[in-house]
Amino acid sequence: MISADLAPGVIDVHAHWLPRELFDLPGAGPHGRMHDRDGQLFLGEIPLSIATDAMSDVAAIRDDMRRNEVGVRVLSAPPFAFPLQAGADADGYVAAFNSALTDIVTDADGALLGLGLVSLADSAAVTVQLQQLADTEGIAGVAIPPLLGGESLDGPALGHVLREAARLDLSVLVHPMQLPQPQWSRYYLNNLIGNPTESATAVASLILSGLKDQLPGLRICFVHGGGCAPGLLGRWTHGWTARADVRAAGARAPQEVFGELYFDTVTHGAAQLDLLRAVAGADRVVCGSDYPFDMADADPARFAVEHGPGRDSIIRAALAYLGLN
Numbered sequence: 001m002i003s004a005d006l007a008p009g010v011i012d013v014h015a016h017w018l019p020r021e022l023f024d025l026p027g028a029g030p031h032g033r034m035h036d037r038d039g040q041l042f043l044g045e046i047p048l049s050i051a052t053d054a055m056s057d058v059a060a061i062r063d064d065m066r067r068n069e070v071g072v073r074v075l076s077a078p079p080f081a082f083p084l085q086a087g088a089d090a091d092g093y094v095a096a097f098n099s100a101l102t103d104i105v106t107d108a109d110g111a112l113l114g115l116g117l118v119s120l121a122d123s124a125a126v127t128v129q130l131q132q133l134a135d136t137e138g139i140a141g142v143a144i145p146p147l148l149g150g151e152s153l154d155g156p157a158l159g160h161v162l163r164e165a166a167r168l169d170l171s172v173l174v175h176p177m178q179l180p181q182p183q184w185s186r187y188y189l190n191n192l193i194g195n196p197t198e199s200a201t202a203v204a205s206l207i208l209s210g211l212k213d214q215l216p217g218l219r220i221c222f223v224h225g226g227g228c229a230p231g232l233l234g235r236w237t238h239g240w241t242a243r244a245d246v247r248a249a250g251a252r253a254p255q256e257v258f259g260e261l262y263f264d265t266v267t268h269g270a271a272q273l274d275l276l277r278a279v280a281g282a283d284r285v286v287c288g289s290d291y292p293f294d295m296a297d298a299d300p301a302r303f304a305v306e307h308g309p310g311r312d313s314i315i316r317a318a319l320a321y322l323g324l325n
Contacts, residue, residue, distance in 0.1 A: 001137055002324060007111040009071020010301040010311065011318035014173065014223045014264045014288030017075040019100050020056045026093035027085040034080065043080060054292035058104050058112075064291060065111065069301045073291070074322070075101065076115040076143035079177045084148060086121040094119050094129055098136070105138035113322070115143040115173050123160045130161070134168040140322045141171030141219075146202030147179070153202050154209035162211065166218040171322055174202050174222050191295060199227030204236060207257045210250040216260075219321050223288055224295075225267035230276045233258055255279070262321045264288025265314070266297050270307040282309035286318045 023034045032044020041048040041055060053060045055078070065073055077097055083090035094117045101114040116133045119125040133139045142165055148157050153174070165172050176198035184190045199222050206212050206220070222229065236254040239246045250257070259281045266288045267273045277285055285308055289300035297303050305311045319325040 001134060002113060002140055002322065004137065005110050006113075006324075007071045007109065009069065009315075010287050010304065011072040011074065011315060011322075012065075012070045012289045012291070012300055013074045013221060013286050013318055013321060014175075014266065015061070015073045015075055015291040016055065016078045016293065017058070017061060017101070017104070018055055018077055018081055018097075020052070022081070022093065022097055022100070023056075025081055026083045026090050027087075049294040050292050058108075061291070062108075062111065068289075068299055070287075070289070072111055072113060072318075073289075074113045074115060074140060074173075075105070076173055076175070077117055078293075079145060079175045081117070082143075082145050082177065083117060083119050084121065084145075086119060086125070090119040090122070091125055093117070094125075098129070098133065098139075102136050102138060108138075112138070114139045115141050115171070118142055118144070118161060120144065120148055120161065121157055123157065126161055127164055130164045130168055130170060134170055141165060141173065143173040143175055145177045146174050146198045147177070152205035154205040154211050159211060162206075162215060162218060162220070166215040169217070169323055170219075172218065172220040174199065174220065176224070176227065195224060196227030199224060200229040200232055203227075203229040203258075203261065204232075204254075206261075207254045208236070208240070208246060208250050212257050212260060213251060219262065219323060221262035221264060221286060221321055223264045223266060223290065225265065225272060225276050226261075226263045226280075229258075230263075230272075230279050233279050259284060262286055262317065265300065265304040265308050266290050266295075268295075268297070273303075273307045277309055282313050283317050283320070285309055285314060286321055287314045 036052045041050045098116040105112045105114045118129040176195040178190050287304035290296035
């Protein structure tokens with residue numbers, strides 16, 4: 001729920017924060033525990049190339065916003081904090097994160113908003129937790145992964161989150177998890193190929209399942225420019241036209257539904273952002289940074305304004321995505 005006035009300026013819908021007391025991640029995730037080593041963050045034995053303060057310190061976040069002319073930043077947990085297993089451990093972690101997030105956004109004079117967590121594998125808990133998010137000042141919605149237990153957004157667990165979020169008028173941010181795959185174990189390919197593939201899988205599942213048609217009011221944003229999805233849209237549309245099994249669940253061609261989704265500007269190239277704008281529409285492109293990760297855009301507002309649809313357009317799109325216009 002957002003009732004207070006926002007600070008003026010570009011709105012960055014994709015940035016991360018996690019307090020130090022929650023570095024001990026929920027469940028048995030695929031990456032190991034997060035911890036500090038001499039001021040740097042590690043996930044298990046993997047260096048994250050992030051200063052610990054950049055992830056956990058609100059003053060560092062606000063300083064980065066001022067340096068980069070970001071007026072409002074929407075904070076969500078890093079993807080390795082998603083609670084993937086059900087249980088008291090997940091519920092407690094969700095409650096602690098959402099409470100801590102609420103505290104910092106309500107004390108930010110309209111410069112910070114939040115996207116909360118839910119216990120993804122527990123549908124009953126999800127319903128309660130999303131209602132709590134909808135009732136909390138400064139919380140715009142929920143962040144979720146693109147995959148859970150071998151299924152994507154059209155599966156029962158994540159599909160339930162989307163249906164409840166749409167019912168409660170909450171925004172949804174879909175963030176890939178960089179799931180380990182043996183063929184991508186070198187050259188950072190778990191990120192460079194894995195993340196874009198996870199996101200594209202989620203976009204395709206949402207469109208081809210017909211779920212987006214069932215939820216016309218759903219406001220959902222895919223980060224990193226939707227991963228591979230913009231470049232694959234023509235292929236999906238051809239498949240939808242040529243094959244009965246591809247179009248069995250969806251009544252509209254993928255290219256039509258694609259223009260009802262939101263995507264951020266973290267594409268790492270002007271040509272890639274041009275493609276995204278062409279296939280999604282200028283009014284569906286929002287500024288993102290991925291702060292404070294190594295794959296973040298270090299100057300997100302400038303990149304979004306200079307190479308995207310323009311300052312006014314990206315602000316309007318962000319407000320629409322957040323349900324504020």
